[in-house]
Amino acid sequence: MVNLLQTRRLQRYRMALLRLKKMGLQKTFSHSLSEETGISAVLIRKDFSQLGIRGRRRGGYNIDRLLEQLKLIFGSEKEQNVILVGLGNIGSALVKYEGYRQGNMNLVAAFDIDPAKRTRRYQVPVYSLENLRDVTDTFDVSVAIMAVPEFSAQETASYLVENGIKGILNFAPVLLKVPDHVLVNNINVMVELERLMYHTGIKQKA
Amino acid sequence: MVNLLQTRRLQRYRMALLRLKKMGLQKTFSHSLSEETGISAVLIRKDFSQLGIRGRRRGGYNIDRLLEQLKLIFGSEKEQNVILVGLGNIGSALVKYEGYRQGNMNLVAAFDIDPAKRTRRYQVPVYSLENLRDVTDTFDVSVAIMAVPEFSAQETASYLVENGIKGILNFAPVLLKVPDHVLVNNINVMVELERLMYHTGIKQKA
DNA sequence: CATAATATGTGAATATATTCACAAAGCAAA
DNA sequence: TTTGCTTTGTGAATATATTCACATATTATG
Numbered sequence: 468m469v470n471l472l473q474t475r476r477l478q479r480y481r482m483a484l485l486r487l488k489k490m491g492l493q494k495t496f497s498h499s500l501s502e503e504t505g506i507s508a509v510l511i512r513k514d515f516s517q518l519g520i521r522g523r524r525r526g527g528y529n530i531d532r533l534l535e536q537l538k539l540i541f542g543s544e545k546e547q548n549v550i551l552v553g554l555g556n557i558g559s560a561l562v563k564y565e566g567y568r569q570g571n572m573n574l575v576a577a578f579d580i581d582p583a584k585r586t587r588r589y590q591v592p593v594y595s596l597e598n599l600r601d602v603t604d605t606f607d608v609s610v611a612i613m614a615v616p617e618f619s620a621q622e623t624a625s626y627l628v629e630n631g632i633k634g635i636l637n638f639a640p641v642l643l644k645v646p647d648h649v650l651v652n653n654i655n656v657m658v659e660l661e662r663l664m665y666h667t668g669i670k671q672k673a
Numbered sequence: 674m675v676n677l678l679q680t681r682r683l684q685r686y687r688m689a690l691l692r693l694k695k696m697g698l699q700k701t702f703s704h705s706l707s708e709e710t711g712i713s714a715v716l717i718r719k720d721f722s723q724l725g726i727r728g729r730r731r732g733g734y735n736i737d738r739l740l741e742q743l744k745l746i747f748g749s750e751k752e753q754n755v756i757l758v759g760l761g762n763i764g765s766a767l768v769k770y771e772g773y774r775q776g777n778m779n780l781v782a783a784f785d786i787d788p789a790k791r792t793r794r795y796q797v798p799v800y801s802l803e804n805l806r807d808v809t810d811t812f813d814v815s816v817a818i819m820a821v822p823e824f825s826a827q828e829t830a831s832y833l834v835e836n837g838i839k840g841i842l843n844f845a846p847v848l849l850k851v852p853d854h855v856l857v858n859n860i861n862v863m864v865e866l867e868r869l870m871y872h873t874g875i876k877q878k879a
Numbered sequence: 880c881a882t883a884a885t886a887t888g889t890g891a892a893t894a895t896a897t898t899c900a901c902a903a904a905g906c907a908a909a
Numbered sequence: 910t911t912t913g914c915t916t917t918g919t920g921a922a923t924a925t926a927t928t929c930a931c932a933t934a935t936t937a938t939g
Binding site for chain 4: 496497498508509512513515516521522523524525526527528
């Protein structure tokens with residue numbers, strides 16, 4: 468019912484709506500949202516319409532109601548637990564990050580092969596991957612952030628999947644081979660930078 | 674000529690090719706690349722064809738030649754300089770990151786408003802944003818990584834643009850308003866996590 | 880040299896996503 | 910209550926991306 472492209476947009480709507488709400492607004496219009504999100508007004512209306520969210524022909528959309536309905540669609544009233552694997556540069560940054568709560572998430576544990584990393588210096592307990600199953604069982608975790616080096620990425624991913632992980636946020640620049648029921652989202656800083664380089668380069672030539 | 678969708682794929686090809694090369698292979702086939710990248714073989718051939726890259730009707734594609742041609746298309750033989758703005762959690766991780774060189778990039782300086790951050794503890798000099806123009810002029814920088822808090826993101830972005838930045842890799846969860854000639858790429862960890870949550874949730878219900 | 884096998888290359892068909900164009904609803908004001 | 914303006918909601922048209930189907934080139938082999 469809701470496809471991948473849409474989820475991305477829905478989140479943009481949500482973020483924009485939260486911003487507008489914080490500014491004290493109570494209602495909004497497809498055009499304002501468009502302004503705020505960069506998504507065309509028609510498309511916004513189509514999305515809402517398709518999701519069964521309806522506005523008023525002149526009064527626009529009620530922000531609170533909208534947020535509520537988006538929350539329903541995104542599901543997960545209850546907080547969801549996440550784990551983090553790999554405490555390198557990116558991993559350590561993510562363990563210090565404080566925004567999980569805001570997104571209704573909770574980072575419950577981190578994992579690293581290096582015993583030196585497994586100290587109490589971090590905000591969450593750090594374990595060896597051997598303890599993975601314990602943690603996933605205890606906290607009912609199905610999503611993992613994976614910030615491990617490229618060479619061990621596939622192995623780690625397979626291990627995570629074996630132990631019940633169904634969603635992986637992967638920072639390694641490799642295409643992970645996982646079963647169909649597992650979803651991988653990739654974040655690759657270098658790739659994004661290179662794309663910028665390429666396009667600024669093009670502009671110079673033109 | 675090369676659209677945004679394609680650049681993403683081209684980079685995947687490049688990464689996969691580098692991997693294959695490292696494994697000692699000299700030639701490859703659209704099917705192998707498909708296996709490696711998750712992109713369909715036909716689409717790969719179409720892409721190559723459209724870019725004027727031709728293989729042999731039976732021998733497949735020569736990896737070195739392919740890489741060379743991709744490099745030509747991506748342009749930028751010469752190293753490009755990048756700056757980093759904001760030394761919070763993510764910023765500090767990115768300043769420590771060592772992979773820029775590999776992508777033919779060079780992180781030349783970082784910026785932060787907090788004077789305490791402007792020490793020599795980091796691998797690159799850290800300045801106040803007042804010195805931005807000096808740095809961009811000296812190093813001919815047109816791309817910036819922006820890892821600043823949400824509330825100052827728009828302001829920072831505008832300032833960067835005023836000072837000649839044409840590409841921004843933005844980690845703040847806001848849609849930046851920039852002139853048409855500026856390209857923004859967003860990376861948002863929370864959004865990606867939420868999408869995973871959403872989809873693993875769906876699977877549970879189904 | 881003929882034949883079989885393998886991959887590429889590409890026009891046509893299909894699928895997907897987005898915009899256009901406009902009717903219908905709702906509010907405001909005369 | 911009528912008129913006019915605004916904004917939603919949506920079928921149809923367009924644009925974009927991907928796959929199908931197959932002709933064509935190339936190599937290997939008997």
